[in-house]
Amino acid sequence: MPSTNTFSSYGSVTKTFHWLTALLIFTALPLGWIANDLAHAIYDPSVPTTEDDIARAARLFSLHKTVGVTVFFIALARILWAVIQTKPGLLNADNKPEAFAAETVHWMLYASLVLVPATGWIHHAAAEGFAPILWPFGQNLPFVPKSPELAEVTAGLHWLFIWVLAGSLALHIAGALKHHVIDKDSTLRRMLPGQSDAPEPPTQHHSSVPAVAALAVWVAVLTGGWFIGVFSDHSTATTDTAELTEVQSDWQVQDGNLSITITQLGSPVAGSFSDWTAAIAFENPAEPGLAGTVDVTIGITSLSLGTVTNQAMGADFFNSEQFPTAQFKADIYKTDTGYEARGPLTIRDKSMDVVLPFALDLQDNTATVSGQLELNRMDFDVGTSQPTEESLGFGVVVSVDLTAERQE
Ligand code: HEM
Ligand code: HEM
Structure with missing residues (x-):
């Protein structure tokens, strides 16, 4: 042929x-x-x-x-x-x-x-x-x-x-x-x-x-x-997002980013919370030791996590309907090498002590903070229907970047 x-x-x-x-x-x-x-x-x-x-x-x-x-x-x-x-x-x-x-x-x-x-x-x-x-x-x-x-x-x-x-x-x-x-x-x-x-x-x-x-x-x-609406974007249709009330504290957050990165099927998926508040008290000590406190409240439904945002809100994950906020109440310590926020983090109905190491740049009355910690989602009962790492990794990287101003 x-x-x-x-x-x-x-x-x-x-x-x-x-x-x-x-x-x-x-x-x-x-x-x-x-x-x-x-x-x-x-x-x-x-x-x-x-x-x-x-x-x-x-x-x-x-x-x-x-x-x-x-x-x-x-x-x-x-x-x-x-x-x-x-x-x-x-x-x-x-x-x-x-x-x-x-x-x-x-x-x-x-x-x-x-x-x-x-x-x-x-x-x-x-x-x-x-x-x-x-x-x-x-x-x-x-x-x-x-x-x-x-x-x-x-x-x-x-x-x-x-x-x-x-x-x-x-x-x-x-x-x-x-x-x-x-x-x-x-x-x-x-x-x-x-x-x-x-x-x-x-x-x-x-x-x-x-x-x-x-x-x-x-x-x-x-x-x-x-x-028939095939091209309309339904991805931002989120559940109701009641905004958190602003908090007043010695240091007022001017600008910031609170993000998380999960690993799904071996690939990283990054997202961030648009609604969170932080009440910060801080005096920089001359020597290592207690330096202040921080109380962070996070609006769970404000999370945008790529194409899996809605899934993350589900009952087996953040269960945002029942647990609309997460909280981190910590003491701030100056250490020999930098700073740490140590205290209980509460997600869903689980609390666990965590340590967030962070770098601090203090210029007059402006503080720039940048820190990262890794959590294990299983410690907070998130995604228990996936008890191995095959589809969803255990590790969740949390990154915080913020600028705060001292209030007169
Ligand atoms: C996914 C499946 C198929 C695709 C994408 C496809 C596509 C095409 C295309 C583009 C042509 C034109 C070729 C040219 O430029 O001359 C063609 C020709 C042809 N296809 Fe298919 N085809 C498929 C399945 C089938 C099946 C299942 C049959 C048989 C039941 C079939 C029978 C024919 C015949 C007989 C011709 C020649 C038409 C002619 O000589 O005028 N095709 N096909
Ligand atoms: C000739 C090639 C292909 C055919 C015939 C085809 C066909 C299909 C069909 C029948 C579905 C299910 C649609 C539904 O039930 O609504 C689907 C979904 C999908 N396909 Fe393909 N596909 C093709 C190529 C690809 C390629 C190359 C990719 C990616 C590299 C891909 C990615 C997907 C994805 C991600 C979905 C799910 C979409 C969603 O979530 O709505 N497909 N495809």
Whole structure:
């Protein structure tokens, strides 16, 4: 069988691309479906989830993404190949409406072959801490920032384009079967492996109308998607966030950042609390020893933690509904090497003594503080349904950076 196409037949390279793509798509589709269903069950607080469920969803997603990325590269190679090849003429070119439909669907398929994996991939690169693509080339994409908003929009596009692919594919297969079963022509046979007795297609001229029609369908799909809200960003829809009342103290926080970094499926996911207060009393002693006190209250629902913000609020994690605040009441000590805040940290219904070492820069009446400590989430009963580190690491890094002014 020749490797290149002629006006009446497909060569082996085109056939291999065609059936390889078909096989990969029919693998990626159910994998995506099943993995997504499992993920929904995991995110649903009313469905009990085991560590095994999470590991299985992650495995299926990793396979799905790896197969999907393979489709992307094979699709690009296939399109390049199609561009430099003779295109076999349609056997039913004389039946204008059918020929137009077939060509339009081919354009739809070519575009979906790139757009479906591309949106999945951008979604993956914009989201944090989920199942990796099984390859050594990294998980990020250039120019794609980690952003819950972008992740949400590209997930919507991925979903929309999957339906376009599925619809086009249904029409495509129906067309192929109609040729084979009803018209009894060689359309399907000449795409099957091996030599076929493909007759010479009728003379026909190439028209750009089907490509324009496919473009119009894409515009209609995107407009429809816009109307049904596929691209709106639902990621910031948080539960009610009653603000904490401001506190007055000897030192008033002017500016600050309280952030945490967790490890999900081996990748770090960083986030921060936008609402917290700190009452600080502090006198810098000449010698190491007690230097003051600090009382920090943190509004749990003000946490933004990438794409897993809502999950973090769930009953098994921070349980923000029952425990809307966390508290750190500590004594501040000057040590031989720096400063430490030592005292009980209360998250959910668990209190535990912790030590936060920090660096302090004092300029007249302005103090700049920067400190970090690592907690074990299990000490605070956070995520007990995941009692190993397979999907969610135990260590949570807490970082504090703030500037405070002494009040007169
Ligand atoms: C994910 C799966 C599939 C994709 C993405 C796909 C895509 C395509 C594309 C883009 C073409 C046009 C090739 C060209 O430029 O000439 C084509 C041709 C063809 N496909 Fe598929 N296809 C898929 C599955 C199938 C299946 C399952 C069948 C059979 C039931 C099939 C039967 C055919 C036939 C017979 C042709 C040749 C049409 C002709 O000669 O005019 N395809 N396919
Ligand atoms: C031809 C390739 C692909 C096909 C046919 C495909 C198909 C699917 C399907 C059917 C779903 C489930 C949708 C739902 O139930 O709402 C899905 C979801 C998903 N896919 Fe793909 N996919 C492809 C490529 C990719 C790639 C390359 C990636 C990432 C590298 C990816 C990442 C995802 C993710 C993260 C989800 C879940 C989206 C969400 O949370 O809403 N997919 N995909």
